[in-house]
Amino acid sequence: DAGITQSPRHKVTETGTPVTLRCHQTENHRYMYWYRQDPGHGLRLIHYSYGVKDTDKGEVSDGYSVSRSKTEDFLLTLESATSSQTSVYFCAISRALAGYNEQFFGPGTRLTVL
Amino acid sequence: AQTVTQSQPEMSVQEAETVTLSCTYDTSESDYYLFWYKQPPSRQMILVIRQEAYKQQNATENRFSVNFQKAAKSFSLKISDSQLGDAAMYFCAYAGGETSGSRLTFGEGTQLTVNP
Numbered sequence: 001d002a003g004i005t006q007s008p009r010h011k012v013t014e015t016g017t018p019v020t021l022r023c024h025q026t027e028n029h030r031y032m033y034w035y036r037q038d039p040g041h042g043l044r045l046i047h048y049s050y051g052v053k054d055t056d057k058g059e060v061s062d063g064y065s066v067s068r069s070k071t072e073d074f075l076l077t078l079e080s081a082t083s084s085q086t087s088v089y090f091c092a093i094s095r096a097l098a099g100y101n102e103q104f105f106g107p108g109t110r111l112t113v114l
Numbered sequence: 115a116q117t118v119t120q121s122q123p124e125m126s127v128q129e130a131e132t133v134t135l136s137c138t139y140d141t142s143e144s145d146y147y148l149f150w151y152k153q154p155p156s157r158q159m160i161l162v163i164r165q166e167a168y169k170q171q172n173a174t175e176n177r178f179s180v181n182f183q184k185a186a187k188s189f190s191l192k193i194s195d196s197q198l199g200d201a202a203m204y205f206c207a208y209a210g211g212e213t214s215g216s217r218l219t220f221g222e223g224t225q226l227t228v229n230p
Contacts, residue, residue, distance in 0.1 A: 031216060042118075042205050042220035043159075058217065059115075090159065094216040101216040103209075105159035 003027045004106035012112045019078040023091030031094035032074040036087040081113045116141045120221035127196045135191045137206030145211030148189045153203040201228040
């Protein structure tokens with residue numbers, strides 16, 4: 001447990017509505033990540049952050065934006081949700097362990113877009 | 115870009131037997147790390163084992179071991195003395211060196227069933 005929480009844990013929304021998912025960490029780690037998990041695809045990186053206000057795109061960033069105004073919070077926003085964004089979303093942090101940065105994952109958020 | 119491929123969507127094993135899960139990857143980097151993650155029905159992602167590319171010795175963690183073939187870009191996971199609690203989805207993952215920001219690239223996953 002690396003002190004990572006995600007909220008909400010489940011959400012059902014309608015196409016076209018904005019949605020914001022929150023990732024909160026308690027250990028002051030620099031790197032944070034958002035992944036989505038879909039059957040047949042494993043986990044795919046959406047966006048990541050390497051510090052406050054420092055973010056970059058991952059491989060599936062279209063339709064998503066992120067913000068990090070505080071070290072402990074990393075927000076993922078779907079400006080106008082679509083059915084293709086129905087997925088399980090995982091937040092992760094990177095913690096230095098024995099010379100390597102190991103990733104620890106939050107519990108996930110299941111998002112359904114109707 | 116790096117890719118990770120798991121060609122076995124499903125595998126099954128009898129309790130107490132040994133099973134091997136396959137993973138291949140493609141990269142042009144020389145410095146990287148490989149991982150196996152386990153995801154039980156709870157959805158929690160759990161790191162099983164890690165291999166540094168510069169190490170020739172295969173990593174081992176209790177009943178879990180890897181066969182790392184760098185030239186072939188192959189990274190298989192062997193589970194010995196399988197237990198019912200090993201039943202889960204297993205993901206192979208790749209991370210580049212220090213400049214990559216530890217971003218992970220995952221394979222598609224292998225669903226492991228353990229039969230009593």
